[in-house]
Amino acid sequence: MANVAFDENQEIVKEKKTVKAxxxxxxxxxxxxxxxxxxxxxxxxxxxxxxxxNIARQSSINALLAIGMLLPILTAGIDLSIGSIxxxxxxxxxxxxxxxxxNPIAGLIICVGTGALCxxxxxxxxxxxxxxxxxxxxxxMMNIARGLALIITAxxxxxxxxxxxxFLGSSFAGPIPVSFILVVIIYILFxxxxxxxxxxxxxYAIGGNRDAAHLSGINVDRVLILVYTxxxxxxxxxxxxxxxxxxxxxPLAGLDYELDAIAAVIIGGASFFGGVGTVWGTMVGTLIIAxxxxxxxxxxxxxxxxxxxxxxxxxxxxxxxxxxQRASKKQ
Amino acid sequence: xxxxxxLSLIFLILxxxxxxxxxxxxxxxxxxxxxxxxxxxxTLSSQYWKFVEAGAKKxxxxxxxxxxxxxxxxxxSILDQVNLVEDSLTKKPDAMVVSPSQPPTLIPVFKKxxxxxxxxxxxxxxxxxxxxxxxxxxxxxxxxxxAGNLLAQKLKPGDKVVLIDGALGNTATDAxxxxxxxxxxxQHIKVxxxxxxxxxxxxAEAVMSxxxxxxxxxxxxxxxxxxxxxGAARAIQAHHLKVPIIGTDGTIEAVxxxxxxxxxxxxxxxxxxxxxxxxxxxxxxxxxxSVKKRIDTGVAVISKENAKKELSFLQKILGx
Numbered sequence: 001m002a003n004v005a006f007d008e009n010q011e012i013v014k015e016k017k018t019v020k021a022x023x024x025x026x027x028x029x030x031x032x033x034x035x036x037x038x039x040x041x042x043x044x045x046x047x048x049x050x051x052x053x054n055i056a057r058q059s060s061i062n063a064l065l066a067i068g069m070l071l072p073i074l075t076a077g078i079d080l081s082i083g084s085i086x087x088x089x090x091x092x093x094x095x096x097x098x099x100x101x102x103n104p105i106a107g108l109i110i111c112v113g114t115g116a117l118c119x120x121x122x123x124x125x126x127x128x129x130x131x132x133x134x135x136x137x138x139x140x141m142m143n144i145a146r147g148l149a150l151i152i153t154a155x156x157x158x159x160x161x162x163x164x165x166x167f168l169g170s171s172f173a174g175p176i177p178v179s180f181i182l183v184v185i186i187y188i189l190f191x192x193x194x195x196x197x198x199x200x201x202x203x204y205a206i207g208g209n210r211d212a213a214h215l216s217g218i219n220v221d222r223v224l225i226l227v228y229t230x231x232x233x234x235x236x237x238x239x240x241x242x243x244x245x246x247x248x249x250x251p252l253a254g255l256d257y258e259l260d261a262i263a264a265v266i267i268g269g270a271s272f273f274g275g276v277g278t279v280w281g282t283m284v285g286t287l288i289i290a291x292x293x294x295x296x297x298x299x300x301x302x303x304x305x306x307x308x309x310x311x312x313x314x315x316x317x318x319x320x321x322x323x324x325q326r327a328s329k330k331q
Numbered sequence: 332x333x334x335x336x337x338l339s340l341i342f343l344i345l346x347x348x349x350x351x352x353x354x355x356x357x358x359x360x361x362x363x364x365x366x367x368x369x370x371x372x373x374t375l376s377s378q379y380w381k382f383v384e385a386g387a388k389k390x391x392x393x394x395x396x397x398x399x400x401x402x403x404x405x406x407x408s409i410l411d412q413v414n415l416v417e418d419s420l421t422k423k424p425d426a427m428v429v430s431p432s433q434p435p436t437l438i439p440v441f442k443k444x445x446x447x448x449x450x451x452x453x454x455x456x457x458x459x460x461x462x463x464x465x466x467x468x469x470x471x472x473x474x475x476x477x478a479g480n481l482l483a484q485k486l487k488p489g490d491k492v493v494l495i496d497g498a499l500g501n502t503a504t505d506a507x508x509x510x511x512x513x514x515x516x517x518q519h520i521k522v523x524x525x526x527x528x529x530x531x532x533x534x535a536e537a538v539m540s541x542x543x544x545x546x547x548x549x550x551x552x553x554x555x556x557x558x559x560x561x562g563a564a565r566a567i568q569a570h571h572l573k574v575p576i577i578g579t580d581g582t583i584e585a586v587x588x589x590x591x592x593x594x595x596x597x598x599x600x601x602x603x604x605x606x607x608x609x610x611x612x613x614x615x616x617x618x619x620x621s622v623k624k625r626i627d628t629g630v631a632v633i634s635k636e637n638a639k640k641e642l643s644f645l646q647k648i649l650g651x
Contacts, residue, residue: 045421045422048421050421051418051421054417054418054421058414058417061410154499154500155498156500157433157435159435170439242410245410245413245439246409246410246413246433246435246436246437246439247435247436247438247439248433248435248436250409250433250436252407252409253409253410255407255408293414294414294418297401297414297415297418297419298418298421298422300399300401302375302401303375303401303402303403303404303408303411303415304376304404307404
């Protein structure tokens with residue numbers, strides 16, 4: 001009898017542990033699923049195929065920016081310039097392709113290249129000029145890139161891109177938007193990069209303890225420059241999707257997008273202190289924001305109230321995270 | 332552990348309750364009996380768009396339609412507006428009234444609306460898209476011409492005037508300046524200087540001051556919008572001049588300035604009518620009736636005589 005009771009206890013403890021591990025791993029995913037359930041009950045159009053594909057399309061720009069943002073945040077940094085870099089990249093492409101009549105493929109390279117170049121400058125400013133925090137270098141770049149985007153076209157939008165440029169943002173493979181397929185491919189690549197390569201592990205190590213990483217022989221500067229270059233490159237790529245989606249390039253594109261990207265990364269469980277965060281968490285964070293926006297739009301909730309609700313979700317998501325960490329420390 | 336779970340649950344339930352409270356459930360129930368018109372404006376957070384919103388709302392009440400009015404948080408939130416139009420289409424409205432912030436950006440979504448058979452009416456700002464049902468807005472050349480005539484009434488042939496334009500390439504303000512110039516020159520009034528001030532108050536003040544250095548003897552000023560007129564008036568006062576200044580738009584601030592005597596008049600657009608007639612014509616289109624492809628929503632000449640009446644009308648719309 002006693003033996004049986006003992007076994008049962010063991011069983012319960014085990015069960016509790018697995019439930020806990022499961023919740024730790026999939027907490028935000030469960031949040032996303034519950035959110036979808038609530039929205040589906042409140043709105044009969046929410047689960048239509050058309051609407052799900054709308055969400056996939058609408059989330060793809062922020063998904064690309066957020067995965068770029070994940071890297072600086074993993075190193076305990078931040079990149080405030082991604083929205084402005086996006087604008088500068090697409091305006092450069094607009095001038096090259098529409099105004100100068102360059103080959104569209106060259107335009108795509110210019111767009112992504114401009115993004116990467118701006119990101120590289122961010123990295124150089126941080127590591128070689130020894131500016132105290134990436135908040136400062138990227139805040140500077142945020143203003144510089146936005147200013148340049150406005151100057152080079154005298155603030156005028158550029159429309160009339162060829163199909164080759166619009167392909168990423170406007171095409172569908174069956175019902176699935178090509179932009180979302182791009183997101184899935186990029187996320188798989190980033191997952192492999194962060195978990196399977198030495199550089200990926202260095203990124204986590206730098207975020208965990210920069211000095212220790214340095215002492216253990218990691219070339220911290222080189223890794224940081226790469227991190228900001230990749231972040232800028234993703235801005236250029238997100239810009240390509242945006243141009244295809246709205247059929248034009250305009251210098252105020254991407255205004256405040258850095259904030260949505262940061263929100264997605266943080267809701268996805270990454271820590272501002274660096275070293276913690278995953279690619280899939282970022283995906284879930286992006287989807288939570290996109291689903292919430294779309295659902296609130298479907299319910300005719302004003303943009304002002306939407307801002308308030310998203311603010312509450314950011315704080316709540318991080319608070320749940322804080323509670324989780326406190327609980328695991330107690331044990 | 333339990334505590335955390337229950338906290339998360341409480342949060343989610345609260346969110347659910349908030350959302351249910353916010354959602355327009357009665358609108359969903361009534362949707363079948365009444366036609367639904369979705370209106371997406373550039374933003375709902377500025378005075379001008381409040382007038383459009385008020386007009387659209389009133390049209391819904393008068394014609395027993397379910398009118399939903401939406402807009403991003405600022406005119407700069409361009410992709411938000413695209414998403415808003417796209418999400419609104421999911422609800423299959425009977426027609427939509429849209430004011431595009433950046434017209435080319437909405438054309439892919441408009442094409443989708445066409446495929447779904449949802450008529451699209453544009454208000455205030457036109458888009459280069461042939462399949463729109465209609466465009467309702469101010470005829471800016473006429474507005475400029477009326478302004479030119481109003482200014483000419485206060486002057487005599489041979490007098491010198493200054494024109495202050497909007498940003499280079501802004502089609503609306505360019506058309507106004509063109510109309511004003513035509514009307515003034517017809518009455519043999521000389522335009523001695525014409526310069527852009529980007530529709531901005533402070534910029535117009537600076538531009539006006541510079542012009543006064545070269546032409547201290549001007550007799551009148553036309554500005555392509557009211558903010559620039561108010562800025563120019565400051566510069567004129569600083570130079571101790573007293574000349575008539577005419578603006579365009581009909582903002583509350585401009586009407587107040589007319590009452591104070593700082594401005595001689597303005598040509599008011601009719602944003603309230605744009606909203607009202609936008610919805611009325613959207614209902615016609617939804618009912619399969621024909622709608623004119625271009626509807627001029629008209630302008631009103633506001634001067635000292637009728638400024639008080641205009642002011643109380645505008646304040647009533649805003650519920651002040």
